[in-house]
Amino acid sequence: TTMDYSTNDSKSTSKKKVVAVVGGGLVGNLNACYFAKRGFQVEVFESREDILQAKIVKGRSINLVLSHRGRQTLKHVGMEDTIISKGIPMHSRMIHALNGTQSPIPYGKKGQYILSIDRANLNKELLSAAETYPNINLNFANKLLDWSTETGAMTFVRAEGAKEEIQADLIVGCDGAFSAIRKQFLRQSRFNYSQTYTPHGYLEFTMPPINGEFAMKPNNLHIWPRNTFMMIALPNLDKTFNCTLFMPFEEFEKVTTGDKVIEFFQKYFPDAIPLIGALLRGIFFRLPAQAMVSVKCSSYHFGDKCVLMGDAAHAMVPFYGQGMNALFLIFISGAVLPEYTRVRVPDDLAIYFILLTNSDVNSKWFLFRKYVDNFLHIIMPRTIIPLYTMVTFTRTRYHKVVKHWHWQDKVRKDIVHVHSTLFKGL
């Protein structure tokens, strides 16, 4: 069967323009709300079953970190308060040393914090919000098979196996890092593309409450930095922590039995053993370690027919908590698609730079630079702004963040230089 939702035929010019959002995750549902608010007819196509109905929800569960950029985006669709009411503020990183010592490093100035957000719950909230718009139609169990760059027609396979061809005025590809929509972009000449896997995999597990209370201080993002790998833990409303272990795949392969898990934790995370408790022996064996990919590409648009959004355009590794926060939206119509590419690509590349710059939370230099930065920020608050603060607590465009940071770096070096020269002079 063929369904033509588009308004290209001459009879129906008075009809609403139809936007097809492919992918009903965070990015897809948020975009659907934005387009619906602008008056478009929105058709969302999601390959999975309705998560509000389904019993088992597949997909990633690493908690999300919500900061200023992401909050502003939610605010525009009236959802900021609902979401933050279910988030847990984290004021500091809490660094766990090998000997069990815990040292907090604040995220910003007093009162500034980021939020630990349950991914599945945020998904549900966004889906529920989308359902309230009369001009959003949610189509579950619709898997994209292919689409035509000439006509813009999409072919979906439904759960029962039937194929359906669908036509819209604009396709918005929100179908994640392994985007099916993006496949057509790859066949286009002069489309730059890269996908890079980290040598690290990740493994998730739960740290249960102890005597009905959080096993560790709840208002922190707990970090166990261990050279080539690390563990993190983020708090949940049910007083559990969601733990994630990031480690090279080769290391995961070495841990083959419950005894080896214990041995491994005794060597690297002894303080976490009593906190995880009886579950610990089994954590490596329920699911294999997952791969992490970062995707970069340009352009984000294909003529006036299609545009990529979110992970489909710029999947990133989770270490800096910007995946969701990078998702901001500008008004889109056919004519502005090239503009979207022009404006966004430098920002998204800047995020990768920031990730590289901050990959070494463990080093003494990182701690020293944070100390210098925070000190300078206090005495010159408008001139010196720590990198993390610019990224997390402002909406300064990412590429400007990097530019400003480079300039600050020069200032910082001069100051450190003067400082050390003075000492040498003594």
Next chain:
Amino acid sequence: TTMDYSTNDSKSTSKKKVVAVVGGGLVGNLNACYFAKRGFQVEVFESREDILQAKIVKGRSINLVLSHRGRQTLKHVGMEDTIISKGIPMHSRMIHALNGTQSPIPYGKKGQYILSIDRANLNKELLSAAETYPNINLNFANKLLDWSTETGAMTFVRAEGAKEEIQADLIVGCDGAFSAIRKQFLRQSRFNYSQTYTPHGYLEFTMPPINGEFAMKPNNLHIWPRNTFMMIALPNLDKTFNCTLFMPFEEFEKVTTGDKVIEFFQKYFPDAIPLIGALLRGIFFRLPAQAMVSVKCSSYHFGDKCVLMGDAAHAMVPFYGQGMNALFLIFISGAVLPEYTRVRVPDDLAIYFILLTNSDVNSKWFLFRKYVDNFLHIIMPRTIIPLYTMVTFTRTRYHKVVKHWHWQDKVRKDIVHVHSTLFKGL
């Protein structure tokens, strides 16, 4: 129909192992000869018609530069002499300044040269060589539709539209920068991949002989460096030069009429106007400027079923003349595929570094460094070897070239420093 060439079934273990080479260009035919020499049954599948029979040959025609590495490869299949007899030695770059002055920069020491090779002729020679092996079977007009990573079965569409399924013991993907074989690699987890287009396009045209003779000195690679773009010209046996203009696409778009072509040449390449002659007005309008892509990926192999070779694995922009010369072959069987990836990837990445390092042939620093290098090479021939010499006149592995070059760079800087300090001292 299904054709099972493979030896996996128990009855035919005494049969020769079958290698399917997908792509019958330079890389495919050369690989076919290598595998045939090793005693394999080789099936070559090429989507185009037989170029030895066909009247019109499509594809690129930028002349190839053959240097030491490429010659060694040809030697192993007994073709070095045939090919160099039809090449034209180039001893120097010949730099054309805006005022028409020509300055030679030698490629190496006296007697060292690179060869200008006609791509179409080399293709034909390799194809003719492949035809002489009784255990090579050339299948033209066979376009790969898909292949299965589980069974290794390939599906081809023949010219008349019939589909055929083919099974081999090993698939060798030699199908170029836009490899159809590689598509299955992209669907695999942890496959790193990038494709990057230059902002430059290229346009080819011919400089005819003048009074039956070469229009310029034949034993040079002529270069007109002009900041963001450049023109080059390589000699052919028929006393023409193959010219290529590399320029940002935006600049190409500005030249819309014959008059504008003349105007453009008057501004940038006045000395070439009388040499190209009457053909000049038309050169921008026969074919559009072509895009250039560089491809990097890892791994090059997929289990024991498939391996990528040549541009399919590491397409590179033509500026350093290493595309063909990077094509060297190590013995391959299922078990050594991971080893092939491990050995080759660092070398191929090194080539990209070398390309970056040498992208500025126009700068005074480049000329000065070449002068210092060549001078040091004369007084310390085993210690200081110019980068171009290592790449072009040796078979030193590319990643070692880069390592040695970095070390030399330190020595060079020290020497220049001492030199300038001495001058300051005077």
